[in-house]
Amino acid sequence: MSAEPFLPTPPPVARFGVWLIGARGSVATTAVAGCAAVAAGLHPPTGMVTETADFADCGLPPLSSLVFGGHDTVDCPLPKRAEHLAAGGVLPHGLPAAVHAELLAADREIRPGGPPPGAVTGHGSAEDRDAGAAGAAGAGAEGAGSVGAQDAGSAGAQDAGSVRAQDDWVEVFAADIRDFVRRNDLAGAVVVNVASTEPAPADGALPPSSLYAAAALRADCPYVNFTPSAGLHHPALTEAAETAGLPHAGRDGKTGQTLLRSVLGPMFRQRALAVRAWSGTNLLGGGDGAALADPAAAAAKNGGKERVLADTLGAAPEGEVHIDDVPSLGDWKTAWDHVAFDGFLGSRMILQTVWQGCDSALAAPLVLDLARLTLRARQKGITGPLRELGFYFKDPVGGGPAALAEQYADLLTLAARLRDDAGAEGPDGGDGGRGLRDPQGGHDQHGSEVRR
Numbered sequence: 001m002s003a004e005p006f007l008p009t010p011p012p013v014a015r016f017g018v019w020l021i022g023a024r025g026s027v028a029t030t031a032v033a034g035c036a037a038v039a040a041g042l043h044p045p046t047g048m049v050t051e052t053a054d055f056a057d058c059g060l061p062p063l064s065s066l067v068f069g070g071h072d073t074v075d076c077p078l079p080k081r082a083e084h085l086a087a088g089g090v091l092p093h094g095l096p097a098a099v100h101a102e103l104l105a106a107d108r109e110i111r112p113g114g115p116p117p118g119a120v121t122g123h124g125s126a127e128d129r130d131a132g133a134a135g136a137a138g139a140g141a142e143g144a145g146s147v148g149a150q151d152a153g154s155a156g157a158q159d160a161g162s163v164r165a166q167d168d169w170v171e172v173f174a175a176d177i178r179d180f181v182r183r184n185d186l187a188g189a190v191v192v193n194v195a196s197t198e199p200a201p202a203d204g205a206l207p208p209s210s211l212y213a214a215a216a217l218r219a220d221c222p223y224v225n226f227t228p229s230a231g232l233h234h235p236a237l238t239e240a241a242e243t244a245g246l247p248h249a250g251r252d253g254k255t256g257q258t259l260l261r262s263v264l265g266p267m268f269r270q271r272a273l274a275v276r277a278w279s280g281t282n283l284l285g286g287g288d289g290a291a292l293a294d295p296a297a298a299a300a301k302n303g304g305k306e307r308v309l310a311d312t313l314g315a316a317p318e319g320e321v322h323i324d325d326v327p328s329l330g331d332w333k334t335a336w337d338h339v340a341f342d343g344f345l346g347s348r349m350i351l352q353t354v355w356q357g358c359d360s361a362l363a364a365p366l367v368l369d370l371a372r373l374t375l376r377a378r379q380k381g382i383t384g385p386l387r388e389l390g391f392y393f394k395d396p397v398g399g400g401p402a403a404l405a406e407q408y409a410d411l412l413t414l415a416a417r418l419r420d421d422a423g424a425e426g427p428d429g430g431d432g433g434r435g436l437r438d439p440q441g442g443h444d445q446h447g448s449e450v451r452r
Helices: 026-039 078-087 100-108 126-137 147-158 166-183 208-218 235-243 257-270 286-291 295-313 359-379 387-392 404-419
Strands: 016-021 066-072 110-112 189-193 223-225 247-250 274-284 321-325 332-342 348-358 382-385 441-443 449-451
Touching: 016 026, 016 166, 016 208, 016 359, 026 066, 026 078, 026 100, 026 359, 066 100, 066 166, 066 359, 078 100, 100 110, 166 189, 166 208, 189 208, 189 359, 208 223, 208 235, 223 359, 247 359, 257 274, 257 295, 257 332, 257 348, 257 404, 348 359, 359 387, 359 404, 387 404
Parallel strands: 016 066, 016 189, 066 110, 189 223, 223 247, 247 382, 274 321
Antiparallel strands: 274 332, 332 348, 382 449, 441 449
């Protein structure tokens, strides 16, 4: 009787964290449910660029390896939120029940967010604010990631009556993220902001989005800003972002109207048609509609839409975008554009477009793409702004083209960079995704720093 051949036990697959700011919102819930559904083979990965052939051998973390957590100021559990989205037609009927375990697991990893209005203090003079911002992104106190510190910090974040200095808030958030990574034995984590749009900051204080961004740096995590909020874009965090040795990307996910503009703008310019005016209207409901009812928040949102036209056409045309909150629309959005342009011999013409879609379903696959790409960039030792991810944003950090076709070419360039040596430095090998880098570094031709 022959002995059974010895089969070595395969090494465990590394797991990676995705820490969502706004973790109980529609986009986050759709991303968590969608990731579980695609990983289980329940639905195809429609809308996920990273699941196409061009990214097949880039060494991206598998969807099944992603572990979700995050911060939020609301307490509606993710399974219940998913049921609401299914009732509104955002998620397929029956999906919340099918992925209930995954939603519940993610919900257990959500910590109280903040700060509530008026809860940040201790800014002092301009010099003090700058010093505080630098400290906010710096190394945290020894042992701050312990369970005891995390519990105390989260309890404090939930207390709407508490008044904290901004550095204290950053430490609370960073401790939550570090604890998440430690308890789940993660090979790395990325922080992704999918919270509602906030107005542009009016003083030197760090707004909530920037406190979360500073916490990501302090927790040694890459950062992605899917919103038009300040995040790492705040001037007080510029130096910290440059010296953190981490990849980061943003701002403001490009999901509908601006996606179409980034295609049509280059078309008009390449066809030598003179655009005289470009006006638009957005009708939307849900949390985004309510947030954008604030004129300051709407102005922050529209800035990216207008920049795309100015960059692709060569000059900003007449016209503007109006955003109307229509609560009855829920998570659905209608975007209408009216383009007036001149043809041959001054013949005046009009192009009108209507985009009707579900913002959460459009955004969620992009969030998953960005999380995987940024995690892989960290593994490869790429640091600084990921300008090649401009394909996903209205206002990309790091510059780059505004035309969608050129942005996609840049994205394929990044795919090639991630693919190099992928077999030897994949999700299960190399430094285990913890971003170990040699002290000698430099910048490559793409503008991002590479530590070798």
